[in-house]
Amino acid sequence: MIRWLLLLLGGALLGGIVHLATIIVLPRTATQDAYSRLEAIAPVNTVVALPAPTPEKAIMPFMDPAFASAVCRYDLTQGPLKLVAPISLAYTSVSFYTRSDIAYYAINDRAAGRRAIELDLMTVAQHEELPDDENITAADRLIVESPTVTGLIAIRALAPEPGLMPMAKKAVAAAKCTPARPKP
Amino acid sequence: MRLLLGTLFALIVAVIVGLGATYLALTRGAAFGALTIGSWTAWPKSGTTDADPYARASIARSGQLPTALGDGVAFVARTDDSGRTLDGRCHVVLSGITPAARYWTMTLYNREGELVANSVHRHDFTSQEVVRRADGSFQIVVAPRAQPGNWLPTSGIERYILMLRFYDTPVGVSTKEGREVSMPTIEMEGCP
Numbered sequence: 246m247i248r249w250l251l252l253l254l255g256g257a258l259l260g261g262i263v264h265l266a267t268i269i270v271l272p273r274t275a276t277q278d279a280y281s282r283l284e285a286i287a288p289v290n291t292v293v294a295l296p297a298p299t300p301e302k303a304i305m306p307f308m309d310p311a312f313a314s315a316v317c318r319y320d321l322t323q324g325p326l327k328l329v330a331p332i333s334l335a336y337t338s339v340s341f342y343t344r345s346d347i348a349y350y351a352i353n354d355r356a357a358g359r360r361a362i363e364l365d366l367m368t369v370a371q372h373e374e375l376p377d378d379e380n381i382t383a384a385d386r387l388i389v390e391s392p393t394v395t396g397l398i399a400i401r402a403l404a405p406e407p408g409l410m411p412m413a414k415k416a417v418a419a420a421k422c423t424p425a426r427p428k429p
Numbered sequence: 430m431r432l433l434l435g436t437l438f439a440l441i442v443a444v445i446v447g448l449g450a451t452y453l454a455l456t457r458g459a460a461f462g463a464l465t466i467g468s469w470t471a472w473p474k475s476g477t478t479d480a481d482p483y484a485r486a487s488i489a490r491s492g493q494l495p496t497a498l499g500d501g502v503a504f505v506a507r508t509d510d511s512g513r514t515l516d517g518r519c520h521v522v523l524s525g526i527t528p529a530a531r532y533w534t535m536t537l538y539n540r541e542g543e544l545v546a547n548s549v550h551r552h553d554f555t556s557q558e559v560v561r562r563a564d565g566s567f568q569i570v571v572a573p574r575a576q577p578g579n580w581l582p583t584s585g586i587e588r589y590i591l592m593l594r595f596y597d598t599p600v601g602v603s604t605k606e607g608r609e610v611s612m613p614t615i616e617m618e619g620c621p
Contacts, residue, residue, distance in 0.1 A: 256438065259447070260447040261447070277490075278492050307503075341497070348478075348499075349478045405558065
């Protein structure tokens with residue numbers, strides 16, 4: 246009897262290890278995560294408008310139907326990116342995600358304070374490589390450091406009522422993400 | 430023989446306990462740092478780089494892009510205020526006021542995070558669309574059949590999830606569960 250109880254206890258302990266291991270390994274093996282879903286429709290370093298979620302079809306679960314959204318799937322191996330997103334009437338936000346869909350930065354129209362959200366996206370190493378004089382002129386430009394070389398930028402504009410959706414769609418469709426400078 | 434049987438037994442227990450716990454953690458949303466107000470729960474940290482391994486696993490498995498903390502906070506409700514699971518065949522009343530935010534949206538999803546088809550194509554309310562009382566409070570009725578006022582149709586599905594998202598809001602990691610933040614109450618009645 247004692248022997249079986251001990252085995253049960255040992256099994257449960259081992260189960261704890263199995264549990265923690267699966268939780269940690271899962272993000273690396275997931276094939277249906279947001280990045281993989283978007284990989285199919287979004288070319289690299291281009292803004293692609295996402296179709297609005299409907300009951301029949303949505304590219305990702307839990308999308309907010311009151312928003313028009315677009316994504317830029319980025320790859321910074323060739324150099325930094327420049328993102329320009331015009332703001333729409335109500336509320337516009339730009340959120341940055343790592344390759345594993347973790348949000349690391351977000352900015353909205355009010356924080357941007359202009360008619361467009363403009364910023365430069367680069368890796369930490371690329372930021373360090375910036376010449377000093379550029380860093381000085383960069384004082385008035387927003388630099389976002391990406392923790393990973395690839396990732397996602399989500400540009401979203403709210404349509405507070407359905408009639409404003411075309412305007413919100415137009416705003417996100419006009420967003421651009423392009424290489425910051427021509428390739429040498 | 431006894432050794433073999435014993436080892437096999439322990440391994441089976443390990444697999445059941447381990448995978449079972451993982452499945453439960455991912456389907457119930459078991460990340461740390463949950464902020465619960467009434468029936469509403471949010472995981473503000475899941476929208477930051479401080480997201481814990483449970484949040485990361487559930488984000489990867491569900492395939493959603495979490496709401497970034499600088500963008501907003503998403504609260505989820507699966508039950509009414511007395512703890513009963515939300516049922517689309519019942520008459521559910523959401524009423525009250527919301528914390529400060531520039532905008533909010535209230536959306537109904539099925540358990541997989543898909544919108545629910547209905548004849549009036551109503552899947553959500555935004556803070557601008559909702560009709561309010563004179564004191565600024567509002568009431569939304571979530572029910573299978575048409576209702577006067579703010580009606581969010583369920584199409585009679587058995588289980589659903591309500592998501593209340595606040596955009597450009599001070600609610601976040603430092604918000605304490607307490608009186609300063611007031612969320613709509615959820616009352617379910619008239620179940621078949």
